[in-house]
Amino acid sequence: MNRPDDLEQLWKTQPVDPAVKGEEMRKIILKKTEKFDRTIRRRNIRETVAAAMVAIFFTYIAWGQRNRIDRAGSIILVASSVWIVYYMWRRGAEPPDPNPDQTLEGYQRALVRKYDHQIRLLRNVKFWYLAPMYVGLLTVSVGLLKERVEKGSPIGFAVLYPLVYTALFAAVWWMNEIHAVRKLERMRAQVTSGIEGGETEC
Amino acid sequence: MVAEPAVAEAKNQSHSGRFCEMFEAYQPALRRLVSAYMVNPADREDLLQEIAAGIWKSLPGFRAESSERTWIYRIAHNIAIRSSSQVRVRSAREPGLESSFDHPSGDRSAEDALLLDERQRELMDAIRELPATDRQIVTLHLEGLSAAEIEEVTGVSAGAIATRLTRIRQKLTERVQGGGGQ
Numbered sequence: 512m513n514r515p516d517d518l519e520q521l522w523k524t525q526p527v528d529p530a531v532k533g534e535e536m537r538k539i540i541l542k543k544t545e546k547f548d549r550t551i552r553r554r555n556i557r558e559t560v561a562a563a564m565v566a567i568f569f570t571y572i573a574w575g576q577r578n579r580i581d582r583a584g585s586i587i588l589v590a591s592s593v594w595i596v597y598y599m600w601r602r603g604a605e606p607p608d609p610n611p612d613q614t615l616e617g618y619q620r621a622l623v624r625k626y627d628h629q630i631r632l633l634r635n636v637k638f639w640y641l642a643p644m645y646v647g648l649l650t651v652s653v654g655l656l657k658e659r660v661e662k663g664s665p666i667g668f669a670v671l672y673p674l675v676y677t678a679l680f681a682a683v684w685w686m687n688e689i690h691a692v693r694k695l696e697r698m699r700a701q702v703t704s705g706i707e708g709g710e711t712e713c
Numbered sequence: 714m715v716a717e718p719a720v721a722e723a724k725n726q727s728h729s730g731r732f733c734e735m736f737e738a739y740q741p742a743l744r745r746l747v748s749a750y751m752v753n754p755a756d757r758e759d760l761l762q763e764i765a766a767g768i769w770k771s772l773p774g775f776r777a778e779s780s781e782r783t784w785i786y787r788i789a790h791n792i793a794i795r796s797s798s799q800v801r802v803r804s805a806r807e808p809g810l811e812s813s814f815d816h817p818s819g820d821r822s823a824e825d826a827l828l829l830d831e832r833q834r835e836l837m838d839a840i841r842e843l844p845a846t847d848r849q850i851v852t853l854h855l856e857g858l859s860a861a862e863i864e865e866v867t868g869v870s871a872g873a874i875a876t877r878l879t880r881i882r883q884k885l886t887e888r889v890q891g892g893g894g895q
Contacts, residue, residue: 521836522856525833608795611791616846619845622798
């Protein structure tokens with residue numbers, strides 16, 4: 512191979528950021544790893560506690576409910592929260608980053624598979640996360656509306672309530688399926704352009 | 714069973730010691746490598762830390778089937794590719810985030826230093842604009858790896874490496890000598 516001495520010299524003499532000691536770097540990465548693990552652990556606990564609270568609350572509601580529709584809605588919500596926790600722990604867990612000790616092509620393909628898994632998971636949020644909860648809440652709302660109509664009470668709250676959670680669910684859907692998926696697709700495109708040898712924009 | 718904690722402690726110490734030795738030995742090359750992927754100093758430091766973490770995690774699995782040098786470069790480039798794909802997406806949304814390298818002038822005459830800085834900047838910009846595989850091949854080549862070693866890192870055959878290098882080198886030389894954009 513013909514060496515471009517000038518290029519090599521330019522490359523080797525380029526100014527670089529100041530060096531750090533190996534021990535210092537070891538401490539930095541261990542601290543970062545611990546922080547990351549703690550964040551994931553706390554997130555999982557937070558999600559499980561939130562689901563448990565929803566399950567307990569709607570079990571209580573279902574128990575004391577005489578209205579059949581409300582009771583059915585509460586039971587659906589309890590089942591949904593149990594299902595969501597199960598799905599997140601068993602199937603929703605992010606696959607670990609690919610092992611970096613492999614060839615570039617192997618690593619890029621593994622990275623693309625990881626992005627595809629995350630995209631699939633986000634695209635399915637409407638089925639495994641939003642739909643079960645939404646059906647439960649909608650059923651409860653129908654029960655509430657029916658009860659109010661039968662009692663001749665004002666129905667304002669019973670109509671407003673579904674509008675609020677529909678907007679909330681739409682925002683969650685948009686954040687996951689549109690915003691986050693687009694971001695992942697752009698990252699995937701960056702990686703695949705490397706595999707295919709196409710030019711990447713800077 | 715009393716010896717077990719002592720064995721674990723010794724293993725841990727040898728892991729730490731080996732990591733520190735490797736990191737310090739390859740730090741200049743790793744810092745040059747991160748410059749080929751990131752412009753922003755904070756991104757460069759983050760990437761270096763990610764690479765260091767990758768080496769730390771993979772070290773117990775290092776069986777010396779490949780040389781230490783190719784093993785480290787493989788990990789470093791793979792992590793750099795993942796990280797740069799994330800940063801490029803972020804930068805596309807936040808224009809102006811990336812800043813140019815802060816070049817120290819050292820003790821060279823001001824004019825020489827400026828000229829050298831300019832040529833180095835052109836070289837780094839041109840390298841960053843290459844597709845991932847080409848970027849990896851040329852940076853390994855500039856670090857002094859042989860075609861066989863580059864093949865070990867990238868998985869691209871030595872023949873294809875030679876062909877690609879001719880093209881890439883020509884492109885980079887034109888850019889550095891031209892001293893202008895594309």
